[in-house]
Amino acid sequence: MRFLLDSGQRAFADALHAMLTAADTPAVIRSWSRGDHARGRALWSRIAEAGVFGLAVPEEYGGAGPHPVELAVAFVELGRHAVPGPLAETVGAAVLLGDPPLAGRFLPGLAAGKEPATVAAPGGYALDGDASSLRLSPAPDGLYLSMAAPGPVRRSLDPARRLTRLAPGGELLARGAPYDRALTWIRLATAAQALGVGLALLDRTVTHVRRRTQFGVPIGSFQAVKHRLADARIALEFARPLLFGAAASLRPAEVAAAKLTACEAAYRTARTALHLHGAVGYTAEYDLSLWLTKARALRSAWGTPQECRDLVLTDGLQETDGLQETDGLQETGRLPETDGLPKTDRLPEADVS
Numbered sequence: 001m002r003f004l005l006d007s008g009q010r011a012f013a014d015a016l017h018a019m020l021t022a023a024d025t026p027a028v029i030r031s032w033s034r035g036d037h038a039r040g041r042a043l044w045s046r047i048a049e050a051g052v053f054g055l056a057v058p059e060e061y062g063g064a065g066p067h068p069v070e071l072a073v074a075f076v077e078l079g080r081h082a083v084p085g086p087l088a089e090t091v092g093a094a095v096l097l098g099d100p101p102l103a104g105r106f107l108p109g110l111a112a113g114k115e116p117a118t119v120a121a122p123g124g125y126a127l128d129g130d131a132s133s134l135r136l137s138p139a140p141d142g143l144y145l146s147m148a149a150p151g152p153v154r155r156s157l158d159p160a161r162r163l164t165r166l167a168p169g170g171e172l173l174a175r176g177a178p179y180d181r182a183l184t185w186i187r188l189a190t191a192a193q194a195l196g197v198g199l200a201l202l203d204r205t206v207t208h209v210r211r212r213t214q215f216g217v218p219i220g221s222f223q224a225v226k227h228r229l230a231d232a233r234i235a236l237e238f239a240r241p242l243l244f245g246a247a248a249s250l251r252p253a254e255v256a257a258a259k260l261t262a263c264e265a266a267y268r269t270a271r272t273a274l275h276l277h278g279a280v281g282y283t284a285e286y287d288l289s290l291w292l293t294k295a296r297a298l299r300s301a302w303g304t305p306q307e308c309r310d311l312v313l314t315d316g317l318q319e320t321d322g323l324q325e326t327d328g329l330q331e332t333g334r335l336p337e338t339d340g341l342p343k344t345d346r347l348p349e350a351d352v353s
Contacts, residue, residue: 005244009073016050016074020081026287032084033159037131040084041116047083048113050074056094056185061107063094068185072192072247079196079298082290084160086118086128088189088302093117093136095182096143102173106134119182120166121302126150129164136173137166143177146170158297160290184252186302191243191259194298198236198266201291205229205273225276232272235265253315260308263299270295 005013023043032040047053055071057063065071071091078087090110096119097106109115117134120126129135129150137144148167156163206229209220219225239262246258270292274281281288299305 005073009070012070013073013077016052016077017080019046019050020077020083023081025081025083026290029082029084029160029290035130035153035162040131043083044085044116045113047078048111052078053090053094053113054111056091057107057111058098058103061103061111063107063111068188068247068250069244072188072243075189075192076196076199079193080200082160082197082200082294086116086132088186088193089118089127090116091189092119092182092186093134095185096136096138096177096179097173098178099174119186125154125163126166128162129166130162135166137170138177138179142175143173144170145173156297158293160294161297180252183302184250184255187255187259188247188250190298190302191246191255191262194259194262194266194295195236195239195243197291197295197298198232198262198269201266201269201273201288201295202229202232202236204288204291205276209276219276228272228276232265232269235268239265253312256303256308256311259303260305260312264305266295267299
């Protein structure tokens with residue numbers, strides 16, 4: 001199956017790319033990293049006006065969605081420009097708050113960009129809690145809206161990702177919120193961001209090796225450099241159809257596979273970019289560092305590589321078990337024998353952790 005964008009989706013991506021290029025996102029990122037959110041909030045409003053957050057919100061609540069494929073298209077561009085803020089978390093919040101009466105209360109503000117939202121992973125940190133109007137804490141007994149100010153900011157590998165602990169308790173919004181479905185959307189958005197980060201790193205590195213010379217020739221003419229860049233390009237292009245295929249299906253295992261592949265490709269491209277730029281690529285004053293650190297941070301955000309592998313493997317084993325049971329039924333004309341317990345109550349046959 002081929003996952004190619006149609007003309008409308010390409011035009012949407014081009015429009016976002018033009019808008020973000022004009023926004024001077026490196027300056028926005030550095031301000032955001034210092035805790036100055038003014039420029040970031042202005043850019044956030046423009047992104048909302050472009051309809052990005054509305055892609056996760058149904059039309060009856062002021063959105064245009066849900067449209068996960070178009071959302072992935074948008075988040076590739078947001079990653080390409082390393083836009084700061086709780087972008088994926090706002091998408092996850094739209095899913096968590098998607099049932100009435102919460103939807104009518106919160107979703108119009110999310111779609112319009114008036115209420116940036118963050119979501120704390122159970123037992124973990126929330127991204128940009130100090131810059132978010134809605135701070136959601138999924139818990140075993142339900143979904144809470146944190147009312148108190150968040151804890152002190154802790155910097156992550158990416159200085160623009162400001163991590164905070166949310167105050168426990170707050171207003172209980174719902175019991176049994178769809179956290180797993182929200183996590184799937186967040187991972188999809190994170191995968192798309194990672195792909196965009198990797199593409200930006202590759203573009204910047206190709207430009208650098210064309211300009212940087214050694215022995216009187218551009219270093220991009222060296223075969224070893226070409227091989228490194230080709231490997232990075234192949235990894236990114238392999239991740240692209242997985243991303244859009246996962247957006248089309250929204251199956252948790254496929255989204256986990258897309259996140260794993262896109263984040264690993266971006267991380268590999270980041271290492272190649274740093275190697276070919278040399279030490280200058282790692283200095284905070286050089287813009288490349290803004291993408292290098294984001295590639296590393298996204299790699300473990302909302303699911304480490306091992307967690308994503310485990311989910312993909314578990315899903316594959318379940319499909320294999322289902323095929324084996326079907327084959328037994330076709331061959332014998334009767335149900336396969338079991339140990340008398342329902343499938344969900346039996347111990348797993350293999351440890352996939």
